[in-house]
Amino acid sequence: MTVWQRWLEDPEKSRARHAFFQIHYWMGMGATVYVFLMSASGSMLVYRNQLSKKISIEWLVNLHKNLLFGSTGRLVNGVGAICLTLLCLTGAIIWWPGITHWRRSLTVNWRMHFARINWDLHSALGFWCFLFILLWGVSGIYFSFPQLFDALFLLDPADHFTDGGLFWLSELHFGRFGWFAEALWTLIGLVPSVLAFTGFFICCRRVIYKKHSNPNRA
Numbered sequence: 001m002t003v004w005q006r007w008l009e010d011p012e013k014s015r016a017r018h019a020f021f022q023i024h025y026w027m028g029m030g031a032t033v034y035v036f037l038m039s040a041s042g043s044m045l046v047y048r049n050q051l052s053k054k055i056s057i058e059w060l061v062n063l064h065k066n067l068l069f070g071s072t073g074r075l076v077n078g079v080g081a082i083c084l085t086l087l088c089l090t091g092a093i094i095w096w097p098g099i100t101h102w103r104r105s106l107t108v109n110w111r112m113h114f115a116r117i118n119w120d121l122h123s124a125l126g127f128w129c130f131l132f133i134l135l136w137g138v139s140g141i142y143f144s145f146p147q148l149f150d151a152l153f154l155l156d157p158a159d160h161f162t163d164g165g166l167f168w169l170s171e172l173h174f175g176r177f178g179w180f181a182e183a184l185w186t187l188i189g190l191v192p193s194v195l196a197f198t199g200f201f202i203c204c205r206r207v208i209y210k211k212h213s214n215p216n217r218a
Contacts, residue, residue: 024090043189078144085137122198139173
């Protein structure tokens with residue numbers, strides 16, 4: 001069986017998948033709180049214009065942009081956005097369960113036990129919301145490190161196509177395209193926080209399982 005055939009039919013035995021899983025696992029553990037904060041605050045800020053007429057939301061804006069720590073927080077936010085992007089990409093790779101079971105990973109079986117529902121929810125939400133999360137990750141990198149995207153203008157500083165693309169990247173981050181888009185962005189904006197919770201539970205369960213399966217391990 002070739003590497004590609006093993007990946008298609010039985011990916012759990014693939015060394016490459018195991019490597020990507022480890023990256024996803026440990027990065028997810030480290031970024032849980034960050035993802036939760038960005039998800040919750042970002043969903044609220046979709047309605048920033050409406051909320052600002054009733055209450056002051058400067059603290060919330062500062063939290064989402066700079067983590068309340070100015071330029072240092074913006075730097076950390078950029079690193080967090082890179083982690084979110086990598087989580088999204090590695091998650092897409094390890095999501096593939098094989099030809100036989102791929103349809104099962106698209107839905108949640110609510111009749112199963114909690115651990116299985118948690119796993120299915122993490123897998124299904126990650127699949128269906130992949131493009132949204134990738135968008136927020138990449139646009140978050142752009143907001144924190146705009147100079148990295150200057151390379152796109154090296155060939156033509158007046159490249160209107162690239163300039164327009166970056167403009168729409170910014171607009172898509174907030175989803176201010178009318179009431180339907182705002183409602184959709186607010187709802188899906190909470191998905192990363194759900195993924196953070198379900199992913200953290202999966203990680204904790206793996207640690208507990210390994211500890212009980214090897215009680216003599218220090």
